[in-house]
Amino acid sequence: MRERFAAWSPPRIDPRHFDVVLTIVFVVLSQLDVWAPWGDNGGKTHFGGPLWLNSALLLVAVAPMLWRRRAPLLTAGALAIGITVDVVFVSSTAPFIGAFIPVLISAYSLAAYESPLWRSVAGLALLFGAVTAVAIAIPELGSVGDLAFNLLLLVCAWALGRVARRTRRVAKALSRRAEDLERSREQEAREAVELERGRIARELHDVIAHSVSLMGVQAAAAEQVLTLDPERAREPLRAIQATAREAVDELRRLLGVLRETQGDGDLSPQPGLAALDSLAAQMRAAGLPVEVRIEGAEASGLSPGIELSAYRIVQEALTNTLKHAGGAPATVVVRHLPDRLEVEVTDLGGGGGNGKVGHGLIGIRERVALYGGVVSTGGAAEGGYRVRASLPHARRP
Numbered sequence: 001m002r003e004r005f006a007a008w009s010p011p012r013i014d015p016r017h018f019d020v021v022l023t024i025v026f027v028v029l030s031q032l033d034v035w036a037p038w039g040d041n042g043g044k045t046h047f048g049g050p051l052w053l054n055s056a057l058l059l060v061a062v063a064p065m066l067w068r069r070r071a072p073l074l075t076a077g078a079l080a081i082g083i084t085v086d087v088v089f090v091s092s093t094a095p096f097i098g099a100f101i102p103v104l105i106s107a108y109s110l111a112a113y114e115s116p117l118w119r120s121v122a123g124l125a126l127l128f129g130a131v132t133a134v135a136i137a138i139p140e141l142g143s144v145g146d147l148a149f150n151l152l153l154l155v156c157a158w159a160l161g162r163v164a165r166r167t168r169r170v171a172k173a174l175s176r177r178a179e180d181l182e183r184s185r186e187q188e189a190r191e192a193v194e195l196e197r198g199r200i201a202r203e204l205h206d207v208i209a210h211s212v213s214l215m216g217v218q219a220a221a222a223e224q225v226l227t228l229d230p231e232r233a234r235e236p237l238r239a240i241q242a243t244a245r246e247a248v249d250e251l252r253r254l255l256g257v258l259r260e261t262q263g264d265g266d267l268s269p270q271p272g273l274a275a276l277d278s279l280a281a282q283m284r285a286a287g288l289p290v291e292v293r294i295e296g297a298e299a300s301g302l303s304p305g306i307e308l309s310a311y312r313i314v315q316e317a318l319t320n321t322l323k324h325a326g327g328a329p330a331t332v333v334v335r336h337l338p339d340r341l342e343v344e345v346t347d348l349g350g351g352g353g354n355g356k357v358g359h360g361l362i363g364i365r366e367r368v369a370l371y372g373g374v375v376s377t378g379g380a381a382e383g384g385y386r387v388r389a390s391l392p393h394a395r396r397p
Helices: 002-007 015-035 051-067 072-091 096-113 117-137 144-226 230-257 273-285 304-324 359-370
Strands: 290-296 330-336 340-347 374-379 385-392
Touching (some): 051 096, 072 096, 096 117, 096 144, 273 304, 304 385
Parallel strands (some): 290 330
8 A cells, every 4th residue: 555655646737727727716716705705805794886896806806817827927917906906996895815815826926937037026016015005005904014914925925936936947957957868878878789780790791701711712622622532522512501501691690780881800700609718718817707617519510600699798798797796706608409509697796787788788689689589687596697698590510
């Protein structure tokens, strides 16, 4: 029950609808003051002068409350003139509920919505002048104490409006800042994705170039033995076929992620799973204890692109651990399964950066998505943080 109450938020009311209802309420109350007096009119039980004229003057005074936000000074002027004329020259009666409370609301509106400041102060002075004229016209309300009390109420209402104005301004500034930060965060995330895609595209370019170079070497070897021993030529030809299929697959992925090639990568082979031991040694030298375990069959049948992605995933995960886990021990497990390659990196400190999605995790997700795999990140059951990626593959024959 407490959680439900804490999650509840009051419904948002349209200010225009609120002002319409507020105006209707005080128009009705002012008219009731005229036609059905409640005994609050300065000790009198009935208005003096023609009732229709009292009614019209109060209507002219109170109805402009509908525009108290858009034209606060106009509202204050209508109230001041209407009430002063009615009380001083017609009725000699001052309705409190139907007239004085709208004056306080008008003083609040002047401070909250009128600008510049001098217009707000001028409106407040106009209201106080009207209230003073009404008080002097009615002996029961014209004492110095009554005048001071009226001034105090007006100043308090005006000051409350200034506070509301400042609070609203601060809230708008904070809202704009939050929107700017959100746009900045989204822009950084988009830029990180584009940079990572560009990096992946360059690496796939290197893989394809290496594969094509390898096919050239294999074709030359097949040509040398083709006339002397045709059977021996079958093996390099089969290797050429497998390498060509892999190159076409990698080229298709390259075209899927490439938007605009940035920079020229060298044509040297990119790192694979065989380089994990060297990567672990680098991390240990940087102060991160790392254990690498290989489970399942060897990775001789994996494409270079899969091996490269697995290597980069481990590299990004260990880099996150080094940055955020304070040197906590990490374990890298590579599982060779019949239809996929699983990579799991677990640390004992929480290498995810307090749950924030940084550029490293973005890069991991982009690489896994490239091969149609799945990735999960979060706290491990035994404590710490875990990154687990699954990369589907087809082994070479």
